Amino acid sequence: MIVLRLLGTYETPGPFPLDYRKGFMSLIKESLKAFSAEEFERIYGKRAGRNIVFNCYFGEDMQIDKENENIILKSPSFLLEVSSPDTKLIAMIYNGLRKNREYTVFGSRIRLKEIKPVNTLIRTKDKIRVRSVCPILVKSSPDSGSRYLLPGEESFYGSLNHFCKVRYEEFFSEEFKGSVELLPLELKRVVVKHMGTYHTGFKGIFELSSSSKMLQFLYDAGIGIRTSQGFGMLELVS
Numbered sequence: 001m002i003v004l005r006l007l008g009t010y011e012t013p014g015p016f017p018l019d020y021r022k023g024f025m026s027l028i029k030e031s032l033k034a035f036s037a038e039e040f041e042r043i044y045g046k047r048a049g050r051n052i053v054f055n056c057y058f059g060e061d062m063q064i065d066k067e068n069e070n071i072i073l074k075s076p077s078f079l080l081e082v083s084s085p086d087t088k089l090i091a092m093i094y095n096g097l098r099k100n101r102e103y104t105v106f107g108s109r110i111r112l113k114e115i116k117p118v119n120t121l122i123r124t125k126d127k128i129r130v131r132s133v134c135p136i137l138v139k140s141s142p143d144s145g146s147r148y149l150l151p152g153e154e155s156f157y158g159s160l161n162h163f164c165k166v167r168y169e170e171f172f173s174e175e176f177k178g179s180v181e182l183l184p185l186e187l188k189r190v191v192v193k194h195m196g197t198y199h200t201g202f203k204g205i206f207e208l209s210s211s212s213k214m215l216q217f218l219y220d221a222g223i224g225i226r227t228s229q230g231f232g233m234l235e236l237v238s
Helices: 021-035 038-043 088-097 158-171 212-221
Strands: 005-011 052-056 062-064 070-072 077-084 104-107 108-117 127-132 181-194 197-209 234-235
Touching: 005 088, 021 038, 021 052, 021 077, 021 088, 021 104, 038 052, 038 088, 038 212, 077 088, 088 108, 127 212, 158 181, 212 234
Parallel strands: none
Antiparallel strands: 005 077, 005 108, 052 077, 062 070, 104 108, 127 197, 127 234, 181 197
């Protein structure tokens, strides 16, 4: 079986800071490095692992401690989902996470309880309905001020297509001649603290239209920018 997406269950007492993503970026990097220093250098040495996407799910009953900027877990377990269109890479991350079963994230010790593949294949469809499980970030070009964009804004669709096309062509080494269309269904604007600064994106349900190969790529690699930093992961909506 070809593995493209992993779901890990971790145990921890918590808490985690609101700016938690860099801690899990470190976990993924160190797990890959522990398994293959050569592969770590290939992925993170130049382009910062742009075809990896991950998300942490802390549970519906988690609470936000605004005063201390912490996430308080009500359950002793949480989920870490990691995805990539690079089957060799995701296999190495899988083995690295199993090898690196205990890790400390911002002072909280986490322990891997279970990890399993959760693949989804998009076969002949040219349109899918998806939900973003973490915020999606899209930015305008530096010539346009390099600001965050939301669906409906003038430059959004051009910028979205640019990022999708560049990443697709870089990964497959072939030209993408089509386009990516995003139809909002239930979206909301979100502001997220990451790496000490605030980033504006969106979450919710929308339709994506493109070639089946591009749709599979976006599902596996994430959509938008900063996907390797915990943004842009998708799940199918039936």
